[in-house]
Amino acid sequence: MWIGYKILIVSHLITEIWAEKQYLSQREVDPGADFTRNHTILEGTRFKRAIYKGQYCRSFGCCEDRDDGCVTQFYEVNALCYCDTFCERENSDCCPDYKSFCRGEKEWLPHATPWYTEDRWTAQNYSQFWGMTLEEGFKYRLGTLPPSPMLLSMNEVTAVPAIIDLPEFFVAYYKWPGWTHGPLDQKNCAASWAFSTASVAADRIAIQSKGRYTANLSPQNLISCCAKNRHGCSSGSIDRAWWYLRKRGLVSHACYPFLKDQNTTNNACAMASRSDGRGKRHATKPCPNNIEKSNRIYQCSPPYRVSSNETEIMKEIIHNGPVQAIMQVHEDFFHYKSGIYRHVTSTNEKSEKYQKLQTHAVKLTGWGTLRGAQGRKEKFWIVANSWGNSWGENGYFRILRGVNESDIEKLIIAAWGQLTSSDEP
Template structure:
């Protein structure tokens, strides 16, 4: 091991000052561009020491890979102070390095200045003055610990990361991805319509609306970061019901935006709304198709004004209505107004819901969404206890509304039979099972059987011909 005598060191350092511009003879060893800028990027890096290298004179193979460049542990490197390894001076020469220590923090192979930030999922990390990171501690909507806990447990469903939710806090998920206000007690006490099962009538063990009514059951839309499930689930159920009750003569995808922008009486658009108000509007005013009045999305900015209503209708007698404006989408001319009859509430008994669904089409259901539901990827959902051991802020829930389209049952690995509903959500086709989910049936899981609505499309004889 060769240590440099102090006198020679001074000469070497002085020689280094003179040799900065002297690149002759360096043809095999061009300086790595920007290797040092203000000195060395990871001042604490142990390179020469780990390899125990300190070579005399000039030895080009006395080098190591260094953050995408090359650094040297031979004495020749010291003539330029720009391609030495970070610990060359203190390890090989026993002196402090000739550059200021870097102010900042390392992350992912680069240095951030003091007060520099990066995002770790939904939390912002900030570089502090002493060179350490401090990160926010918000619970994130996509929580990898929760995903692993659910998949390790035997809960009957699989969890995963839905990329649209990455970077959102749990609080934002509850605020922006649901959006149905719990009905008032007077609405919750709405009389239920009882579907009487005929004597001896046995409902099938499995049923899917899209098999009974092919091409009349519409695929899930995506409400984005708009807390408008009240409008999306209402439009979804009405679209299917109008198609079924007109025997396929009308098959509109109805416009959630028409409801979000125009149904403003006690409704909050993309900040939440009530189902009874949505059905009142569909009955009294009607809405156009989604093509005619497309979704404008984006409503995370609390300060932004809600988009104004661009579609109004007027009575034409016999309770029917016609549009008083052209379609907001100028490429579409069909601005027919679709209406429904008054919505009715079903009993909470699963047999009644099943009979209604099988005879008249998909139904709307209110449900309580918990923190683990956002992570659903497939299987038969039920709310898991995985967050019970964590602080309160990791357990959040809010009210959502969805469209039930069918039911079935599945034998579990332990031999038990699990009954489920098939339900369409409004988080787009890449969430869950192609935009749908299955949830335990017959146990009022997450309140899904507590408030279920049906409605009839308003279809006259004249609608059966010309569409």
């Protein structure tokens, strides 16, 4: 009987190995002494390159000749696809966007959209913006006031260690899985000042506490209770938001969720806290969401300004977590769908209203490098917006790195969580 079991086990293992080879070796590669590359998407940075579902060569880049490392995950069919010229053989295993992106063949453009750049960031008309004028988009979908003189006069901090071998591709989520938070949707509440501040603070506290406190923090708590930002959903400043986080603190997003109806009655502050005399505050009211029982108050240290140098920003993110950035929003940014964003002058450039821009607060979570159709490399930041997951690349966007595109590198803010000895791991 034992011999029979061993035969079954060996047979099962052989079947599993054969199935894996069939799945991973779609190119009929003959593994030999010189072929040691494992094509599983979980090896090294392979899975990290396939962040944007539906975007393949646009996210990974294009390769010449046969390059078995030029591979990414084809989510729709649970398989691998390639972005090298070898994929164009009879049994093609090219990615869906290979011909349009790598070979420059014409693809169907979004209807009535004037923005489609030579570097191929694509645009889309979003239903959430339908019926809005450009002025209304600026008024309702942004909401961060220009940086105050106090913020701009802050000394820049340089990250340590001074020298580090930075990777070509990095996303905070992969270094700290479960400790960083995805984009929320501010809807028509002009409060990116609150959404970005709360999100950066939540990530930093989770990372600093090594996962002990992973709650996303409540932007509604800031919108309703930060008396120094009385405008609420009609814009606010990030320096006052960070002041509130230091002095009063925030509860979790689950405790104080974002209100769909931001009228005056609903927008009254529904939380209160008191100090224990040592700088730590404790909630004196239950959560507005009565299903959530934890009304813990989370606080941060005073914010600090990170150097605007590209390398210094990268070092800050890889060591300490995502950072906050203030950027200039032009009219074309509302239509961003995918690719590496850079401002493109619209066909209406002669109209004065299309020359306007406003400030917006976002969260930098990582960076990368893309090999373009001409073989040149394009560096980019990976940034979380606050317009929901249906906008951009699942709520994120990529933007040119190292050239201060749209002022994205001009003012970078970060902070530490205010944790006691009992809070820290």
